[in-house]
Amino acid sequence: MKKAGILNRHLAGALAGLGHGDGVLVCDAGMPIPAGSHVVDLAFRAGIPSFADVLEGLLAELVIEGATAAHEVREANPAAAALLEECLPGLVLVPHDELKALSAEARLVVRTGEARPYANVLLRCGVFF
Template identity: 85%
Template sequence: MKRAGILNRHLSGALAELGHGHGVLVCDAGMPIPQGPRVVDLAFRAGVPSFAEVLEGLLAELVVEGATAATEVREANPAAAELLDGHFPGLALVPHERLKDLSADARLIVRTGEARPYANVLLRCGVFF
């Protein structure tokens, strides 16, 4: 048994399969899930687990070279915007409809139980060397 880190076997396994340039969408409970990408659904109840909890856990295990979020997050969800800005100084912003289009090319989608709007980010994997 793992001692620490992400214990969910489906998520841990999916993360181990990621490579440089692959996309990982971390999304709220309301984000439409496109056909195609692998999905690990962590949503349990409204707000559980939160977007922040899942993002923090993923960032502890992933190398991320870039991130994209919806422009609308700034006005509709200042807490999520502040969290994203704190982790990604070069955060790219696109309209929400464009983020939904981009999510179709993600390798992995991690759905949280987040119930606040626009708590979504598309991460681009980097390399550790």
């Protein structure tokens, strides 16, 4: 049994299968889920687990070479915008509709219980060497 890191077996297994360049969409409870993506749905109740908790846990386990979020997050959800900009240097902001279109290529979708708007980010996996 694991004693640290991500304990959810479905999420841990999905993360282990990711490779360089793969996309991981971390999203709030309202984001449309792209058809065909592997989904690990962590949503339990509104706000649980939070976008911040899930993102921080994922960033502790993954190598990220790029990230994209909706520019609307800055005005509609300043707390999520601050978190994204602090944790993801080089974050690219695009219109929300463009983020949804880009998300269609995500290999993995991790749905949180977040109930605040625009708490979504598309991560691009890097390599550890």
